[in-house]
Amino acid sequence: MNAMLKWIPLLPLIGFTINGFWYALIQCRPGAKKAHATVPGLIATAAIFGAFLISLQTFLALKGMPAEGRVVEETLFSWMKVGEFDLKMALRVDSLSTLFTLVITGVGTLIHLYSIGYMGHDETPGKFFAYLNLFCFAMLMLVMGSSLPILFLGWEGVGLCSYLLIGYWYQDTEKASAGKKAFIANRVGDFGFILGMFLIYTHFGTLEFAKITELLGKSEFVALLSPAAITATCLLLFLGCTGKSAQIPLFVWLPDAMAGPTPVSALIHAATMVTSGIYMLARLNLLFSLSHTAMMVIAVVGAATAFFAATIAIAQNDIKKVLAYSTVSQLGYMFLACGVGAYGAGVFHVITHAFFKALMFLGAGSVIHGMHEEQDIMKMGGLRGKMPVTFVTFLVGWIAISGIPPFSGFFSKDEILWNAFANPHGNKLLWVVGLLTAMMTAFYMTRMFYLTFMGSSRFDHEKVHAHESPALMTIPLVILAILSVVGGFIGIPHMSWLEHWLEPVIPAHEPSSFTAGVTTEYALMAVSTVAAICAILFAWKTYTNLKTADARKKRHAKLHETLEHKWYVDEAYESAFIQPIYEISVKLWKGFDVGVIDRIVLGFGRVSQWTGQAARTVQTGSIQVYAIMILFGLVLSLSYLIKGFI
Amino acid sequence: MSETSGVAPWVIQSFCAIIFFIGLAGVMMRRNILVILMSVEIMLNAVNLSFVTYARQMADMGGQMAVFFIIVVAAAESAVGLGLLISMFRTLKTVDTDEIRLLKE
Numbered sequence: 001m002n003a004m005l006k007w008i009p010l011l012p013l014i015g016f017t018i019n020g021f022w023y024a025l026i027q028c029r030p031g032a033k034k035a036h037a038t039v040p041g042l043i044a045t046a047a048i049f050g051a052f053l054i055s056l057q058t059f060l061a062l063k064g065m066p067a068e069g070r071v072v073e074e075t076l077f078s079w080m081k082v083g084e085f086d087l088k089m090a091l092r093v094d095s096l097s098t099l100f101t102l103v104i105t106g107v108g109t110l111i112h113l114y115s116i117g118y119m120g121h122d123e124t125p126g127k128f129f130a131y132l133n134l135f136c137f138a139m140l141m142l143v144m145g146s147s148l149p150i151l152f153l154g155w156e157g158v159g160l161c162s163y164l165l166i167g168y169w170y171q172d173t174e175k176a177s178a179g180k181k182a183f184i185a186n187r188v189g190d191f192g193f194i195l196g197m198f199l200i201y202t203h204f205g206t207l208e209f210a211k212i213t214e215l216l217g218k219s220e221f222v223a224l225l226s227p228a229a230i231t232a233t234c235l236l237l238f239l240g241c242t243g244k245s246a247q248i249p250l251f252v253w254l255p256d257a258m259a260g261p262t263p264v265s266a267l268i269h270a271a272t273m274v275t276s277g278i279y280m281l282a283r284l285n286l287l288f289s290l291s292h293t294a295m296m297v298i299a300v301v302g303a304a305t306a307f308f309a310a311t312i313a314i315a316q317n318d319i320k321k322v323l324a325y326s327t328v329s330q331l332g333y334m335f336l337a338c339g340v341g342a343y344g345a346g347v348f349h350v351i352t353h354a355f356f357k358a359l360m361f362l363g364a365g366s367v368i369h370g371m372h373e374e375q376d377i378m379k380m381g382g383l384r385g386k387m388p389v390t391f392v393t394f395l396v397g398w399i400a401i402s403g404i405p406p407f408s409g410f411f412s413k414d415e416i417l418w419n420a421f422a423n424p425h426g427n428k429l430l431w432v433v434g435l436l437t438a439m440m441t442a443f444y445m446t447r448m449f450y451l452t453f454m455g456s457s458r459f460d461h462e463k464v465h466a467h468e469s470p471a472l473m474t475i476p477l478v479i480l481a482i483l484s485v486v487g488g489f490i491g492i493p494h495m496s497w498l499e500h501w502l503e504p505v506i507p508a509h510e511p512s513s514f515t516a517g518v519t520t521e522y523a524l525m526a527v528s529t530v531a532a533i534c535a536i537l538f539a540w541k542t543y544t545n546l547k548t549a550d551a552r553k554k555r556h557a558k559l560h561e562t563l564e565h566k567w568y569v570d571e572a573y574e575s576a577f578i579q580p581i582y583e584i585s586v587k588l589w590k591g592f593d594v595g596v597i598d599r600i601v602l603g604f605g606r607v608s609q610w611t612g613q614a615a616r617t618v619q620t621g622s623i624q625v626y627a628i629m630i631l632f633g634l635v636l637s638l639s640y641l642i643k644g645f646i
Numbered sequence: 647m648s649e650t651s652g653v654a655p656w657v658i659q660s661f662c663a664i665i666f667f668i669g670l671a672g673v674m675m676r677r678n679i680l681v682i683l684m685s686v687e688i689m690l691n692a693v694n695l696s697f698v699t700y701a702r703q704m705a706d707m708g709g710q711m712a713v714f715f716i717i718v719v720a721a722a723e724s725a726v727g728l729g730l731l732i733s734m735f736r737t738l739k740t741v742d743t744d745e746i747r748l749l750k751e
Contacts, residue, residue: 623743628674
């Protein structure tokens with residue numbers, strides 16, 4: 001069993017190697033025949049599907065173990081050894097990471113399969129599938145690593161793959177710079193992550209999760225830790241999360257990341273990579289729980305991001321942009337959950353969100369595919385008859401994310417709202433923000449759904465022949481739709497399988513510590529459901545008649561414009577950071593580089609020119625002058641020698 | 647000192663020095679390369695004479711040895727020098743050192 005563990009990340013790596021070499025050595029040679037997506041796609045899918053099977057086997061093995069000992073470990077080799085610091089390349093799967101490996105490989109397999117259809121007309125499918133597999137490898141290393149440096153290895157690896165895949169169509173400058181933006185925003189976060197890691201090593205003397213958890217379990221050790229140091233560590237690590245999981249202030253890269261191919265948006269920027277911040281919080285939940293300040297910061301940032309991104313999503317017209325801001329908003333929800341101490345609810349939302357958001361992204365990809373690369377929902381409409389499978393599956397995703405029972409989104413979202421309300425770390429205000437966000441989510445999702453599938457079509461039937469996507473793309477949609485329906489049942493309140501399953505890693509809260517009773521819980525559930533339904537009906541009514549929608553838009557023109565321009569955050573960053581840096585760079589270039597460094601370098605050249613110019617007059621070219629010089633030299637040296645002898 | 651020699655060494659050495667400087671002056675001042683070459687030969691012979699004188703005076707055959715070497719080398723040198731001179735005259739149509747300043751370039 002142990003020996004199988006390494007194959008989970010290794011299989012995608014092998015897939016990457018095969019596709020990568022095949023592409024680099026054969027397919028991209030000039031004059032090579034254009035490869036079709038099928039073979040590279042099948043190689044990549046087989047690799048990730050194999051990893052899924054092993055993950056499933058690992059999960060079942062863990063399930064068979066007693067709850068306390070649910071850990072599988074495998075040490076591969078010693079990565080680096082400096083003095084007492086011995087870093088082992090070791091994989092460790094426990095009840096938390098096994099869920100993540102299942103989601104990554106499971107949803108990953110479906111998205112790989114879908115990509116074969118979606119990337120059918122692409123020029124370089126070999127490269128695409130190589131990157132996709134490399135991403136899966138890095139993501140699996142991230143969740144399976146037994147220590148922070150290995151997690152960081154995966155963390156950077158997924159960042160790299162995200163960059164490569166956002167800028168996949170790099171001939172388009174805008175897409176290439178979206179990749180750069182993602183990379184740079186993540187660098188800021190990673191800087192915090194590294195510093196946090198250093199602090200952990202300073203205070204704990206180890207970077208291995210098992211040892212950190214063990215130390216945190218000892219009350220005499222915890223008593224010696226200074227609260228300020230813990231808070232600093234947590235906040236620095238959280239800075240890393242804001243970068244990777246697109247929270248305020250570093251969320252700006254995620255909406256732009258939609259420049260990548262749609263399956264990439266589904267896999268990396270909705271289902272897996274962006275949730276790695278939640279994974280880290282859940283992994284180190286004992287540490288974070290020690291710092292009340294850090295928890296509060298996380299909760300507030302999460303709630304603010306959720307609210308803020310939801311407002312932006314209302315005014316976006318690009319189908320992928322709506323989904324992107326929705327993802328940012330939902331990630332905010334997950335951080336809100338972690339911030340109020342409900343790590344289990346956060347992980348629960350990661351899982352359900354992976355299902356319905358991947359479903360919606362793939363559905364959007366199917367729509368874009370069928371509409372000949374059209375992404376503007378204002379130019380769609382009435383697609384329900386043209387794309388029945390996409391329509392039905394998207395419908396499921398829409399209901400799930402809106403929070404209508406018994407779809408999966410309802411359970412996880414309600415768990416978070418309940419914890420925000422009643423958890424000892426929670427706060428009523430956070431609950432209000434969460435509820436408002438949930439209403440807005442229902443609103444903008446209905447808006448997008450209605451404008452895309454319902455009503456009458458607003459595109460030119462002569463030019464655009466909207467058609468259903470091939471089976472290769474609809475089958476993953478159907479599977480994800482089923483998961484979106486039933487996914488919530490793993491976390492039904494009061495008989496949550498998930499909470500029980502995560503107990504070895506995330507200690508459950510005592511029911512008595514909650515500040516409100518069960519009756520309140522059901523009342524709140526009813527409130528949020530009614531709120532969601534109201535929001536849906538309101539949006540439905542608004543967009544049934546586009547004229548009234550336009551009139552309403554005009555009445556609130558200023559607000560609409562602000563939202564459409566994303567609260568001018570990009571512009572603010574542009575003037576606050578990018579412009580000053582640019583100007584400083586120009587000044588350094590013109591002042592320091594040209595003025596100082598160039599002058600020094602050119603000065604050397606000029607000095608040698610002058611000395612040369614002066615010295616060359618000696619060279620008359622007349623032999624006799626040379627002879628006289630020789631004579632002089634001879635006389636001088638002889639006289640010195642003779643004088644020396646005397 | 648040998649009985650057969652009637653002339654004092656300093657006389658011979660002074661004579662050598664005079665001849666040497668005559669040669670040197672020739673090398674410095676004349677403009678015709680042919681003459682310069684001849685002046686170099688004069689200088690060499692002045693040195694030869696000086697060597698022989700010292701060899702005799704100090705009863706050391708090393709000096710005479712050196713003279714043989716110098717004669718051989720001088721012969722080779724003048725052969726090469728004359729060859730160069732002829733080819734130079736063919737290409738440049740002159741043997742005047744004032745007009746030949748190719749080293750400057």
